[in-house]
Each structure stands twice: as C-alpha cells, then as structure tokens.
Amino acid sequence: MDKLARLAISEEGFIFDPVSGNSFTTNKTGLFNLKALKExxxxxxxxQALTEKYETTKEGAEKDVTDFxxxxxxxxxx
Amino acid sequence: xxxxxxxxxxxxxxxxxMNKFGASYLKRTRTEIDGVPVNKLIEEFGSPLFVFxxxxxxxxxxxxxxxFATRYPNVQFSWSYKTNYLNAICAILQQxxxxxxxxxxxxxxxxxxxxxxxxxxxxxxxxxxxxxxxKAIREQAIINIDHFEEIYDLxxxxxxxxxxxxxxxxxxxxxxxxxxxxxFGFNLETGxxxxxxxxxxxxxxxxxxxxxxxxxTFILEPRAYAQEVEKMVKFAYxxxxxxxxxxxxxxxxxxxPSQNRLKGIYLPPELAVPxxxxxxxAICDTLLRSLRPNDFPELILETGRVIVDxxxxxxxxxxxxxxxxxxxxxxxxxxxxNLLFTSFWYKFNIELDREVQGVFEPCVIYGPLCMNIDVIxxxxxxxxxxxxxxxxxxxxxxxxVTQWMQFISYRPFVVLINSEGKIEVIREAETLEDVVRKxxxxxxxxLVQ
Ligand SMILES: Cc1ncc(COP(=O)(O)O)c(C=O)c1O
Numbered sequence: 001m002d003k004l005a006r007l008a009i010s011e012e013g014f015i016f017d018p019v020s021g022n023s024f025t026t027n028k029t030g031l032f033n034l035k036a037l038k039e040x041x042x043x044x045x046x047x048q049a050l051t052e053k054y055e056t057t058k059e060g061a062e063k064d065v066t067d068f069x070x071x072x073x074x075x076x077x078x
Numbered sequence: 079x080x081x082x083x084x085x086x087x088x089x090x091x092x093x094x095x096m097n098k099f100g101a102s103y104l105k106r107t108r109t110e111i112d113g114v115p116v117n118k119l120i121e122e123f124g125s126p127l128f129v130f131x132x133x134x135x136x137x138x139x140x141x142x143x144x145x146f147a148t149r150y151p152n153v154q155f156s157w158s159y160k161t162n163y164l165n166a167i168c169a170i171l172q173q174x175x176x177x178x179x180x181x182x183x184x185x186x187x188x189x190x191x192x193x194x195x196x197x198x199x200x201x202x203x204x205x206x207x208x209x210x211x212x213k214a215i216r217e218q219a220i221i222n223i224d225h226f227e228e229i230y231d232l233x234x235x236x237x238x239x240x241x242x243x244x245x246x247x248x249x250x251x252x253x254x255x256x257x258x259x260x261x262f263g264f265n266l267e268t269g270x271x272x273x274x275x276x277x278x279x280x281x282x283x284x285x286x287x288x289x290x291x292x293x294x295t296f297i298l299e300p301r302a303y304a305q306e307v308e309k310m311v312k313f314a315y316x317x318x319x320x321x322x323x324x325x326x327x328x329x330x331x332x333x334x335p336s337q338n339r340l341k342g343i344y345l346p347p348e349l350a351v352p353x354x355x356x357x358x359x360a361i362c363d364t365l366l367r368s369l370r371p372n373d374f375p376e377l378i379l380e381t382g383r384v385i386v387d388x389x390x391x392x393x394x395x396x397x398x399x400x401x402x403x404x405x406x407x408x409x410x411x412x413x414x415x416n417l418l419f420t421s422f423w424y425k426f427n428i429e430l431d432r433e434v435q436g437v438f439e440p441c442v443i444y445g446p447l448c449m450n451i452d453v454i455x456x457x458x459x460x461x462x463x464x465x466x467x468x469x470x471x472x473x474x475x476x477x478x479v480t481q482w483m484q485f486i487s488y489r490p491f492v493v494l495i496n497s498e499g500k501i502e503v504i505r506e507a508e509t510l511e512d513v514v515r516k517x518x519x520x521x522x523x524x525l526v527q
Binding site: 008010012014015016018021022023024025026027028029030032033034050052053054055056060064065067068071072075077 | 080083085086087088091133136355
C-alpha cells in the first residue's frame, strides 16, 4: 500500500502520482474508498463503511469495491 | 440520512485531453450549473446573469498548483487582479494559498482593503505614481520595476525612508513567440536589463532580489516558457556573480491558455491547448536543469485566465429573432460586448437551456447595444430558437467582470454557487442611482425645481 501513500489526493477527487507524473480523477465514492485504503482498511471494512454511509446494499458494494481495486491495480496505483 | 450512492470509479487524465471530462464543447444543452437550475437562477436574479462556480475555481487552482508543486520545491502563485478582482474570487484564491498581484494603485488598494498584507502583494506595471510606490514600500510589498524612471523614484523613496529597499526588475526578451511583449520592463538581449542592474548596484540604495517577466497571454507553446526560464536563470547568476545580489525569486508571469477558443483557430481547445502538465514540465524541468545545486529560488506564477476562465458563465436570453437581407438568421440577446469584452478575441461555447427541435442553420448572435460592433458570435449553427431561450455562454470568468463597461445599460448580478451548491450574491446589479451618483448637475441647468 505504500504506493497509495505517495499519492496527492484533493477533496475534489483530483489525484496526482508524483512518481509517474500521472493524474487521475475520481468520484465521491472512489475518494471514500481511496482514503480507506490509504488508512490500511481491508475490503470487508470498506464495504461495511460504504453501506453505512451510502444508500447501497452489501452485495452491490462488494462488487464495486472489488472492481475499484482492479482499476487501481490496472493503473499500478497499488 | 444516507447519501446517494454511485459506483466508485477512477479515470486517468490524458495529456492534452484533460478537459474531455468537462466535455462542454460537445454538449449543447445545459439545464443547470453545479446542480442549480438555470431557470431558478434567472427567476431570482434576472437575465443576463454572471454565475461563478466555487467548486470549479478551487479545483482548477489545485490542479494547476499541484502540477507545479509536484515538480519544483518552492512554488508560489500570485493572483493577477486584473483578470478578475471581485472580492469573493480574490478571497477564495487567497484561501487556497495565493498572494496578490496588482498593476495599479486601484488594484493595490483593493487588495489591501480586502485584507491582504502589503508583503503579500506583488506590485507590477508601468505606472506606479510615487505616492503609491512609497506606500507599497512602507508596507513591504514586492515591487517589480518597469523602467529607469522608476529606479530613480525608488532611490528617492529609499533616501526619504533612510533605508535600503528590496526590488525586482521586469525583463522582456525573445522567447520565440510573437508578438513579443517588449514594451514592459527592460530588454535582455540589447543589454538594457544589464544597464538597469548596473544602475541599481552603482547607486547602492536598492537591493535587487528578484526577476520578473510576463511573456504574453494565451500562449500555446510550452517551449516559450522553457526559453524564458532558461534566460532568467542565466541572467540571475550573472547578476549574482558580477554584482553580488542574491536573486531570491523568479516571477515568470502568467499567460497559460484556458479552454477557450481563440477566433481564427479552428481546432477545438481540447486539441489546440496544451495541458497544464506540459507547461509545468517545460518550466520545472528547465529550472531544475539550469539551477546550481541546492539553489531553489522561489518560482512565482501570476497565472490569471487559466485559473478563473472556466469557473465563469453568463446566462443570457434570446430577445428576438430576425432575418438579415442576405438570408442569415440573427438573434438579439440581452448581453453584448459591454459585458463580454473577451468576445473580441474568443469564440465562446454556447449552450441552450433546453432541447430545441429543428434544423440547425447558420446564424449570428448580436448583443443589445445599438452599435455595429456588438456581436457575440459572427457565425454559429443553431436550431430555431424561440424567444426566451436561455443561452449559457462560457468560459467567461477571466477579464470580463473587470473590463466590462457601463454603456447604455446596467451591469447585472454576479452570483457564486458555493461548494455546497448554495447561491451567494457577490456583486449586486447596478441601478440608475449607482450610475448617476457621481454626476453633478449645475443648479442653472436643473429642469425640475
Ligand atoms: C504582469 C502580468 N501578470 C499576469 C498576468 C495574467 O496573465 P494571464 O491571464 O494570461 O495568465 C498579466 C496579464 O496581462 C500581466 O500583465
């Protein structure tokens, strides 16, 4: 997760990776997930937190979190 | 209450394609700005109406600041007041970390009135009368000298105050672009800038500690900045080595283009305008390559239009449609060049507040002024617009609410949509009383007793 630690993340969802020089944009739930991952939270904890904060089901959130982590992997952010 | 959910996504921003995420040029209807319905805005404040998005403004600033701050360790942005000096806009950017940049007594006073300390104001420009120059020095403002007369003025003030005064000088130079802004500051290539340094060193009344340059505006070529920076660093070291002054800041001015379309450039801005990353890279790479080890003078940027342009919209209303003798369709709207000064060089993005059915046809959009020059768009394609259709014109955040004029009508409300989506008035609409308040009618000319 130390790759995540180096990211500059703004409250507006703008993300900058100072090592690769790449920039990314994310939405509010993406930002929520990123922050949680940065804090070292696991997938289950994040799913739980998402369902508490947002109008979503456990099943839906699980799929989305997995998919989000896949996206991070694809961009080599984790 | 739980918040509404959306699937979390992350997208990579492509160089030069960044603005695709705004995609405003591809979309022709806009019913809201930051979630606030266009109709509601007009119902409350009338048409025309300037609308600023705080969210966009802050996001843009952060994006641009990050582009530089992640590439160079000592970066400071300085808000170019002339670009937009509405208090609310200046205050937002000050909150974000900008200092102020003014080019006149008025701008200097306005920044001070807002609560900016003198030491956080950069004072530029070719016309700084002695009294305001002296005030700025007493308040420890950062002064960039424009010409030899100003050096003499400053020496006099230094004598009067009995202290040495820190100053910077403005340079102009060839960076491979035209037009070359050669009327401001001292020319580098002819040796004029060196003469200025010699004069400052010789009189021993001033301390030269900075270099300033502003190569132009809406610059589409990152390499021009690379040249600017390279020449400034080289000159800074020449000054340090030959005269013993330490150059503490390099102020490279503004000039980055916004996502607007210059008249005469047919490529959409997505393709014509380089990304801020490209500018930041050209500038910071050149800096790091040219500077001596462990020397990181402050890099100051006076970036104006690229920060605020896209945060501003003007909502206006179709007042009439007519047919010109050559068959062209023409619309008269309630906002003209009196409000949109930048229409002289920009072809704006024009969106409609509703879906309009019908065949697109070539048309021209006129403002309400009874003047031939009052044209907002000479040639665009639109479906047949009913009277009352709202046009949302953008980007208009830069240079309009400073260069607008009170000509045969009133300047309208300016509102801000804050980060919570609430509407805040940041400038009231003018009234007849506002306009005539300063007039004096000699008693002998009074019509009513
Ligand atoms: C000295 C100076 N700094 C900064 C600016 C801001 O330029 P821009 O809006 O092109 O970034 C200007 C604009 O003319 C200027 O004259």
